[in-house]
Amino acid sequence: MSGADNVVWLGTPAFPEAARTALADRRLRANLRRATGTIRDKRLAATAELDDWEELRETAAALKRRTLRHLDQHLLRLEETVTAAGGTVHWASNAAEANAIVTRLVQATGESEVVKVKSMATQEIGLNEALAEAGVRAYETDLAELIVQLGGDRPSHILVPAIHRSRSEIREIFQRQMGKWGRPAPEGLTDDPRDLAEAARLHLREKFLRAKVAVSGANFAVADTGTVMVVESEGNGRMCLTLPQTLITVMGIEKVLPSFADLDVFLQLLPRSSTGERMNPYTSLWTGVTDGDGPQDFHLVLLDNGRTATLTDEVGRQALSCILCSACLNVCPVYERTGGHAYGSVYPGPIGAVLTPQLVGVENAASLPFASTLCGACYDACPVKIDIPEVLVHLRAKAVEAKRRDRLLPTSEALAMKAAGAVLSSPRLLAALERLAASGARLVARDGRIGVLPGPFARWSGTRDTPAPAREPLRAWWRRTRGEGRTTTEGTGR
Numbered sequence: 001m002s003g004a005d006n007v008v009w010l011g012t013p014a015f016p017e018a019a020r021t022a023l024a025d026r027r028l029r030a031n032l033r034r035a036t037g038t039i040r041d042k043r044l045a046a047t048a049e050l051d052d053w054e055e056l057r058e059t060a061a062a063l064k065r066r067t068l069r070h071l072d073q074h075l076l077r078l079e080e081t082v083t084a085a086g087g088t089v090h091w092a093s094n095a096a097e098a099n100a101i102v103t104r105l106v107q108a109t110g111e112s113e114v115v116k117v118k119s120m121a122t123q124e125i126g127l128n129e130a131l132a133e134a135g136v137r138a139y140e141t142d143l144a145e146l147i148v149q150l151g152g153d154r155p156s157h158i159l160v161p162a163i164h165r166s167r168s169e170i171r172e173i174f175q176r177q178m179g180k181w182g183r184p185a186p187e188g189l190t191d192d193p194r195d196l197a198e199a200a201r202l203h204l205r206e207k208f209l210r211a212k213v214a215v216s217g218a219n220f221a222v223a224d225t226g227t228v229m230v231v232e233s234e235g236n237g238r239m240c241l242t243l244p245q246t247l248i249t250v251m252g253i254e255k256v257l258p259s260f261a262d263l264d265v266f267l268q269l270l271p272r273s274s275t276g277e278r279m280n281p282y283t284s285l286w287t288g289v290t291d292g293d294g295p296q297d298f299h300l301v302l303l304d305n306g307r308t309a310t311l312t313d314e315v316g317r318q319a320l321s322c323i324l325c326s327a328c329l330n331v332c333p334v335y336e337r338t339g340g341h342a343y344g345s346v347y348p349g350p351i352g353a354v355l356t357p358q359l360v361g362v363e364n365a366a367s368l369p370f371a372s373t374l375c376g377a378c379y380d381a382c383p384v385k386i387d388i389p390e391v392l393v394h395l396r397a398k399a400v401e402a403k404r405r406d407r408l409l410p411t412s413e414a415l416a417m418k419a420a421g422a423v424l425s426s427p428r429l430l431a432a433l434e435r436l437a438a439s440g441a442r443l444v445a446r447d448g449r450i451g452v453l454p455g456p457f458a459r460w461s462g463t464r465d466t467p468a469p470a471r472e473p474l475r476a477w478w479r480r481t482r483g484e485g486r487t488t489t490e491g492t493g494r
């Protein structure tokens, strides 16, 4: 599949350049530091309350692994049970197909607007833009998504899409934009969180009461019962899922769980990992349609969009276990400094760095697997134990391989590695180079460090402190202090 078939809005510029711009934005960094620090502390407190937290993580990881192994069977079972409960299931192999299905379903109702529950899957396929092209206006109803939509912005966090915005920026966006989308912001709006939430509530209320069609994502779907679930914090999701006549849910195929009892594990892990709460405030579950209660027309769109291809990779497939809690973002030192936009993907942070390249092809997002220090904090925090550093290293190898395939000439990195290999396999050559480096260091080093190295090494040394080589190489020191003629390997050719 090419990157163009599935949207995931892949970034230009690539991560290194985008990160450099983000790093220069002091206000962004301050907003991120404050927000991620708060969520991080809450998560630690909430997870420490459970004695069996590690067992829960193990159970969830095993459950996800097993489910992914038999994904085809669980999906067919889900189709059966949703259909039996009065819903309709649609299969979409990519973003274009999913968008066409949803657009057709909305147009069939005769409506020209829909309300939306926060949904990563619909962002992934660029649904709002596709609906707009067809003359349908989509209103985001999650508070943070509303801020992003009104600000003509992009989400920068899975759970808190407007994490990069301060309260005063939000007030300014509400004052400037709300009137263009419906009910304007109240006069004299302050940046007090309660005032901002009330302004959003009033603005959205008229949309909820008018809407005939809603579009949602799903956190989980249960194959055995056909039940679909959305968890959220504000109640906006509950309004979307119950008031309109037609409900269209777009769900990645990896969200399916075999049985209702499996929810027991994930409903303990998800709120504690995402918002640091024991329970999420609103958990909505529905099974098909119920006469006279809630939407009378329910459609479930099962989205592949690169997931089947990801499933074929034995190392990479663990990324599909993700429950999108965002814990890995909040502990990531890279994310905390660059924010989500630098990843150029709907899925930012560590999970974005392993999921996006697999969904769109590693050659289309080759810089993302390198957007990490490999410190492992994401793995420690992940409630389903996705070994993100392992997948990152695996994808780095694939990115290098893809680059090598595309180039007629070897890269400077490959040449440097080749030269290093030649030097390190010849003790005589190594000794000569050590002597040369030691005398060079005497000339250029200041305070034990070298500023910027010349030529192709300038990019590497420009962002690091390069320690000066020792004035006396190790082996010379060994000979001098131990009085031996040579080290064990010198001159042996080994």
Ligand code: SF4
Pocket (backbone or CB within 6 Å): 273, 321, 322, 323, 324, 325, 326, 327, 328, 329, 351, 378, 381, 382, 383, 384, 385, 386
């Ligand atoms: S990779 Fe793990 S920690 Fe990160 S969002 Fe997914 S489930 Fe949460």
